[in-house]
Amino acid sequence: MDCQYxxxxxxxxxxxxxxxxTVQDLESGIELAKAFDVASVCIMPYYLKQCAEALADTTVKASTTIGFPHGGHTTAVKQAEAKQxxxxxxxxxxMVVNISKTLSGDWDYVRRDIKAVIDVAHDAGQKVKVIFENCYLDDAQKIRLCEICTELDxxxxxxxxxxxxxxxxxEDLKLMREHAGEQVQVKAAGGVRDLDGLLAVRELGVTRCGASRTKDILDEARRRLKLDPISATASGASSY
Structure with missing residues (x-):
């Protein structure tokens, strides 16, 4: 592989x-993420504070969801979630876009909804990933969302x-990379289950990937790179 771990x-x-x-599962998952030195832990909001505290002395970031999983929360609720x-x-x-409003073509609402969360995060010096839920959208809707997200940084x-x-x-990853601005990164979520899958989306310009099979993917990466394995004790009992 032409890359570093x-x-x-x-x-x-x-x-x-x-x-x-369970809480025990969440704590084990955080330890796994620390051991494998991933980008972030995306955790249920109620356990975010404990997660952030556990990651404070690491390079792993604490992340969570807003308007998850259907995006139908009011904008005010999404803002409140972001502030919390x-x-x-x-x-x-x-954050999840308002899928209903997207399908309805109410682009002014969709833009305001996304902007409300981005403004809260950027004012605090933090970052936002905007979730489209592409399985419900056509290409024209995906492209318009890319354009809006580019306009809103x-x-x-x-x-x-x-x-x-x-x-x-x-196909969706290629479309998103083509229609989002250069400064907007692309994240793949759902379906990347092994190292070859991760390498494939990396070739398409993806910089982040949501994963529950982190241990399996990175154990294989370390094996191919001829690095020592990370012990089961250090990485938690299982992957999530």
């Missing part, structure tokens, strides 16, 4: 969003929540 580990947002995860997340130590906010455009009917596809 951290080129791959720092692509991964370790996902701890499954509602059935930042108060709890969030460095990257993954979103930090990432993101394919999916991982809880819709489909995840990231190569």
């Amino acid at each position: 951290t080129d791959l580990s720092k692509m991964i947002d370790h996902s701890l969003l499954n509602p059935t995860l 997340a930042i108060a709890d130590g969030c460095q990257e906010l993954d 979103a930090d990432w455009v993101k394919t999916s929540t991982g809880y819709g009917t489909g995840g990231a596809t190569h």
